[in-house]
Amino acid sequence: MFDVHSKESHGYSLEVLADILSQSKSTIESRVRKGELSLIKGSNLIPHSQVAHHPEIASIVASKWDQELGIKPARTYNLVELFAGGGGLALGMEQAGLNSIFLNEMDRHACATLRHNRPEWNVVEGDIAKINFSEIREEVDVLTGGFPCQAFSYAGKGLGFEDTRGTLFYEMAKAINELKPKVFLAENVRALLTHEGGKTLNTIRKVIDELGYDLVEPKVVKAIFYKVPQKRERLILVGIRKDLSQDVTFHWPSPYKKIMTLKDAFLKGELFNSDVPLSEGQQYPQHKREIMEQVPEGGYWRDLPDDLQREYMKGSYHLGGGKTGMARRLSMSEPSLTLTTSPAQKQTERCHPRETRPLQVREYARIQTFPDNWEFQGPLSAAYRQIGNAVPVNMAAALGRSLVRLLNDIENIKIAQS
Template sequence: MFQTQNSIHCKHYSIEILADILSLPKRAIEARLSKGELKADPYTGLISSEQVEHLPELQSFKNSIWEQEQSIKPVRKYNLVELFAGGGGLALGMEQAGLESVFLNELDKYACQTLRHNRPHWNVVEGDISNIDFKIIKENVDILTGGFPCQAFSYAGKSLGFEDTRGTLFFEMARAINELQPKVFMAENVRALLTHENGKTLETIKNVIDELGYELVDPKVLKAIFYKVPQKRERLILVGIRKDFAKKVQFIWPSPYQRIMTLADAFYKGELYNSDVPVSEGQLYPKRKQDILKYVPQGGYWRDLPDTLQREYMQGSYFLSGGKTGMARRLSLGEPSLTLTTSPAQKQTERCHPIETRPLQVREYARIQTFPDSWEFKGSMNAAYKQIGNAVPVNMAAALGRALVRLLNDIEKI
């Protein structure tokens, strides 16, 4: 069994795990080691916690109240509407936090089949969000969530308000908020939204949220590895509180879990799962690609190949600048996975199994996103990969869900 040693009580960190915690490239930690700013054990290569525990990221582990947050429960039933629901990662996490889904919208027919199959009682409405009249929802909506796909807005001569976002999927989410008037909403998106169009896109979104009568909590990029997810995924989270409550409550971001989960935690029986990962369907490599990737070590990529194979595999890209670290990439059992994409075998974002020379299988993909093994994906194998790759990791969604339940409980006291 592959063991990991990186709890908050642990005395040492690997270079890779420390780099993940500090959001630094591995070479930055190696540079500190070579300068003598950090010292590694000569036998294990590990760095003692005393050298780094003063850093804010390590302090957040030390001061975590994750265990206390597990006990947060809704003081009454809170109704949730979810838009752009996908294969259910966010909705499942919200359910684990105690929120009740009363309406879920999704365009992709296979994702809708997945949602209906796993939760027959959920009200899954399939179709284009722009065709939905949200007034059909008769329940009082406490919270609205969703990950709207980010399209560019046009800025020429605009006042950057609600009407200016028409034709974008954010506009549809804003329309739902306007019609349903939830007490709280949460939107998630890619980190790049922070800097999209030099920050103009986010500024437009902030203006619209204000116009709708909501106070936006300072947006934050959350790293999934801090929330019991064995994956280096980052998501930008936007939380809005209706202005009649906003001045009387405070949203508190979830605390990090006690340690960083790795691929070993995802694939083997232990803290995350009570059994090894089941065998499932998965893509396969063409024979020549498999022959080449056999030479890549755990955690390695194309530069670890012999030069003749580098040239064959990379072709014209061999001569281009840039690291291209996703190419011919093999994952490592001792680290979290790289961010999953909608396919495990794309040339630019290779996700090769750490030990076997093959792409990750569907259930391995699902475990890296912390879906339970009982959650079945409908549609073809490629449809399953797409649903999983686009999902919010379930454990991160649950941590956010508990923070949102705490906020709703505080609003309920007013």
């Protein structure tokens, strides 16, 4: 963890600085070799003074996180969530003070998780295409969800709302059209920005406009800035109903004042009040374990002896590219790489920093900032899948507070006009 407000922490490690600035570690190392940056004597830390001019660093120093924690709903705001998964987004929205009245999810194990942890939530299991949203009688203030990124069929189409039929975006748009929430938030993979050369996002923009919403300029949100020990990025889309949007502004959440690392996830401290509990987890086959034993903390396949590199990588050994996820052991002093739906996939290995095994379920959950009492239902593979697909809870809560702030502003205007 690096705290810019602490006198003892007066520098950034090369790895953490690279994450903050969205540069590779090799780029930072190159800047050090060229003399653009220098290390604090006897350490591998870049002094704060050398990088304070970067906007990302300045925003951490000027963080308003603590003030934003004080944002509370002016009244009860009702939330409908689609594609709810294992509950990361819904839990964050709950922490922000929003009231979930309807959650839809198709995966039965994820639905079991939601019901187990929040028996009072109205969890509707099944295909979103078969749900009649007109049955929701309450006023809906917010609609949230993460629709999968899918290609549209572009041949000879104007690509309005009806032309996106057959996609899960269409189903989310249909729900927005029926429920008319004041605001919606959709999250997606960063790749949506450039999907089909940008045509997919342009179609989504057109449909949102057609539905009667103004789209806030989409933003790629990096989890490490929101008290999450993970290098996860998500594209966030926020739409405000046009009859309200002219009078209010959506404010993106401020970054947290520290960058959290795996040490913060696994050991008692600021993120959690105890060390990570033991839990079930995948195991390596004996031979793979013997190979992974030789990867140092923070290392990957290129840190193996050449004969093991060739054996492990097979044909990929001769191909270009770093393939830095292969035979990857995480580091306690860095945020985790983005979690996937399994910690022991060859392309996206997530080995424990100091023990030679894949990350366990509770370790996975902590990296996504789920509380330890949030219990995942279903077999081991289902638990990993629910966690790996989730929106990090702390990031969701920060976005939720921004939504509450917006709704409060709308409420204040209504009161002033009445």
